[in-house]
Amino acid sequence: MDLNSQETIKRLADEHGNEHLLVVLGAPDAESAEIAAETVVLGDPTYAGALAEAQLGLSVYHALEEEFRSQIGDDVWEEQIGIMADVLEAEEISAAVKGMREQAP
Amino acid sequence: MFESKQVIVLGERDGIAGPAIAACVESAGGHIAYTSTECFV
Numbered sequence: 001m002d003l004n005s006q007e008t009i010k011r012l013a014d015e016h017g018n019e020h021l022l023v024v025l026g027a028p029d030a031e032s033a034e035i036a037a038e039t040v041v042l043g044d045p046t047y048a049g050a051l052a053e054a055q056l057g058l059s060v061y062h063a064l065e066e067e068f069r070s071q072i073g074d075d076v077w078e079e080q081i082g083i084m085a086d087v088l089e090a091e092e093i094s095a096a097v098k099g100m101r102e103q104a105p
Numbered sequence: 106m107f108e109s110k111q112v113i114v115l116g117e118r119d120g121i122a123g124p125a126i127a128a129c130v131e132s133a134g135g136h137i138a139y140t141s142t143e144c145f146v
Contacts, residue, residue: 001115002143009113012138021138022110024130026121036115059110063126071106076132080125088120 001039006049009040013056023060024068028088030096033062037100057104062097064090107135114140 012021023040027033035045040058044051061068064085069077077085112135116123123142130137 002141005115005139005141005143008139012111012113016111016138020109020111021113022107022135023113023115024126026114026116026123026126026142028117028120032117032120040113058113061106063121063129067106068129071133072129073132076129080128081121084121084125 001036001044001049001051003049006039006044006051009056009058010050010054013054013058018056018058021056021058023058025060025062025097027062027093030089030092033093034096034100036060037062037097041100041104055105060097060101062093064088065094065097107133111136111138113138116140116142118142118144 025036037060040060043054112130114123114126116126123140127137127140
């Protein structure tokens with residue numbers, strides 16, 4: 001994950017508290033989605049950024065997960081996400097992010 | 106899902122871009138705290 005994003009997430013966690021943050025991912029595949037989710041749940045696995053060893057345990061979802069999809073109106077969903085939902089492997093991505101969410105400390 | 110939450114959007118260029126996700130969140134009444142669109146090459 002981008003180092004600037006990691007610094008911002010750490011700052012937001014300090015300002016608002018971990019329980020008040022929700023992360024939504026747009027990663028294109030299960031592997032990158034899992035790494036991004038891991039970074040905000042268990043810490044940066046590459047130990048390169050501000051979230052290294054920061055077990056924030058944030059709530060994290062991918063935009064293609066049903067839990068997120070169900071919150072969005074059909075028109076907006078189709079306009080903003082629709083095409084990519086047909087292209088990306090939603091099931092694999094969802095399973096990867098859910099698996100990481102369940103490892104929250 | 107969004108009630109009393111600050112939402113962090115981490116979009117990706119090859120997946121779903123940050124502004125597209127942010128538009129969805131805002132349409133559902135969510136508050137965006139940060140949006141990015143990352144690019145892995």
